[in-house]
Amino acid sequence: MNTFGNIFRISIFGESHGKWVGVTIDGCPAGIDLQESDLLPDLERRKAGATGTTPRHEDDIPVFVSGVFNNKTTGAPLTIVFENNNTRSADYDAIKNTPRPGHADFVLNKKFNGFNDHRGGGHSSGRLTVALVAAGVVAKKILNGITIGAELTEAGGITDIEAAINNAVEDQDSIGGIITCTVKGLPIGVGEPFFNSIESVISHAVFSIPAVKGVEFGSGFAAARMKGSAHNDAIINEHGGTKTNNAGGINGGISNGNELYFKVAIKPTSSTPREQQTWNNASQSVEAFTVKGRHDLCIALRAPVVVEAVTAIALADLMQVK
Numbered sequence: 001m002n003t004f005g006n007i008f009r010i011s012i013f014g015e016s017h018g019k020w021v022g023v024t025i026d027g028c029p030a031g032i033d034l035q036e037s038d039l040l041p042d043l044e045r046r047k048a049g050a051t052g053t054t055p056r057h058e059d060d061i062p063v064f065v066s067g068v069f070n071n072k073t074t075g076a077p078l079t080i081v082f083e084n085n086n087t088r089s090a091d092y093d094a095i096k097n098t099p100r101p102g103h104a105d106f107v108l109n110k111k112f113n114g115f116n117d118h119r120g121g122g123h124s125s126g127r128l129t130v131a132l133v134a135a136g137v138v139a140k141k142i143l144n145g146i147t148i149g150a151e152l153t154e155a156g157g158i159t160d161i162e163a164a165i166n167n168a169v170e171d172q173d174s175i176g177g178i179i180t181c182t183v184k185g186l187p188i189g190v191g192e193p194f195f196n197s198i199e200s201v202i203s204h205a206v207f208s209i210p211a212v213k214g215v216e217f218g219s220g221f222a223a224a225r226m227k228g229s230a231h232n233d234a235i236i237n238e239h240g241g242t243k244t245n246n247a248g249g250i251n252g253g254i255s256n257g258n259e260l261y262f263k264v265a266i267k268p269t270s271s272t273p274r275e276q277q278t279w280n281n282a283s284q285s286v287e288a289f290t291v292k293g294r295h296d297l298c299i300a301l302r303a304p305v306v307v308e309a310v311t312a313i314a315l316a317d318l319m320q321v322k
Contacts, residue, residue, distance in 0.1 A: 002123075004205060005317040006196075008142070010135045014084075016120030016127040022081035023131035025138055027320070028067065030075030032141050036062045039080075039137045045305040046133050052165040052298040058085060060130055073138075080134045084127070097282040098289050102270035106279075126210045126299060129306045136309020139316035148311050150181040150304035153263075161301075168297045174269035176211075177300030181307050183249070183260040183315070188240055190255040190318050197253025198260075201318055205310035206264055211299050214265035218248025233258075264307055271295035 003011040007027045014021030039062045048054045060082055067078030095118050099105035104124045108116045116122050140148065156164035156175035168175045191198030203215045223231050223246060233242035240257040249260030271291040278289040296302065 004208065005313065007320040008139065008313065008317040010132075010313060012128055012131040012135075014081075014128060014131070015117045015122045016084070016125035017122075018084060018117065020081045020083050021128050021131050022065075022079060023135045025067070025078040025080075025135055027317075028073050028075070028078045028138060029142065030073055032073040032138070033071060034064075034068055034073050034078075034138065034141065035071045036064060038141075039134055042133050042137050042305050042309070043130065046130060046302050048296070048302065050301055052168055052296065052301055054296045058082070058127075058130075062134055078138065080131070082130050082134075098278050098280050098287070100270050100291055101276050101278050101289075102267075121210075124210065126296075129209060129303075129309075132209070132306055132313070133309045136305075136312045139309070139312035142316045143312060143319070146183065146185040146315065148181065148183050148308045148315075150179050150264075150307040150311075152177050152300055152304055153180045154178040155298055155300055165298055165301070172273045172297075174272040174295075174297050175300075176213075176268045177266045177298060177303075179264045179266065179300065179304050179307050181262055181264065181304075181311055183311065186249065186255045186257070186260050186315070188255060188257040190315065191250070191253045192318065192321060193253040196318070196321075198250055198255055198314075198318065199253060199262075201314045202262070202311055205314040206307060209264075209303065209306050209310060211266050211269065211303070212264055213267045215262055217250060217260075217262040219246040220248075220263065264303075266300040266303055269296050269299045272297075 002013065003009055009026045011024045043060045047060060048057060063081050065079040065081055067074055067076050095105050099109065104121065105118060108124060120127065152161055153159065155161045155177040156167060158164050164175060199217050206212055206215050219231065231246045233244045233247050236243050242258050245258050247256065248262055249256055249258040275288055275290050277286055280287045
């Protein structure tokens with residue numbers, strides 16, 4: 001549903017063109033230093049503005065509704081909300097009858113019998129990732145001594161990100177990308193096999209990000225083409241340090257003390273400016289269709305901080321298991 005985690009639990013709410021979006025965090029320890037300004041650096045990284053991102057600009061000023069008193073978390077549920085102030089809902093009128101190819105419009109309409117908020121993708125919009133980023137900032141405060149970093153390492157099939165974006169702008173078509181995420185300082189023993197292995201929990205969180213289509217840890221799919229003697233990471237000291245890191249810092253679903261790393265595949269934005277074909281519910285026929293509204297040509301540009309956030313949320317939950 002809309003809740004993730006066992007101990008450090010987050011619940012997201014709101015729609016892209018509703019009054020606000022937000023998150024409630026339950027299981028947040030009391031006494032953590034927290035004020036609205038702490039969230040701003042990561043929220044800024046998620047914002048649009050760069051070439052290839054949507055023209056829609058939201059202030060994304062966090063408002064603490066509960067769970068914080070005198071700049072300290074209280075241990076009660078922590079709720080953070082963000083107002084939606086820059087919406088143009090009329091751009092989405094056509095979606096009621098002409099669902100965007102590659103988007104969730106069609107399946108959302110069927111699943112919720114037409115009662116879903118179709119404006120801007122409603123509750124399934126990437127707009128809600130602002131709530132994930134906010135929760136991620138809180139989670140990072142729990143992970144003392146652990147650093148998480150993610151970056152866009154490939155876009156449109158090439159490693160030259162600037163060239164890839166320029167090509168997308170020139171072609172007026174959306175592109176995907178690959179994000180690489182690393183976690184440093186993670187102790188040995190994090191992860192609860194079988195079903196709460198560290199890969200399982202991180203992957204669960206990562207796949208909650210709209211547009212994610214794949215996750216691979218360590219050598220990932222390349223491991224299927226390697227021999228065991230080449231893939232195995234030789235242990236070189238009493239701390240479990242390894243000569244190589246094909247395992248991506250994980251053995252048997254448990255962190256092994258080495259750097260944890262994984263890659264995330266982000267698909268091209270469904271709302272491409274190019275003319276496409278789609279089913280029209282009103283005319284009961286396939287017709288030419290052009291997406292209206294304001295959209296990212298490369299949503300992967302804004303996704304690294306979201307990947308960091310959900311990774312922090314997953315680890316904050318796992319590390320509270322005694």
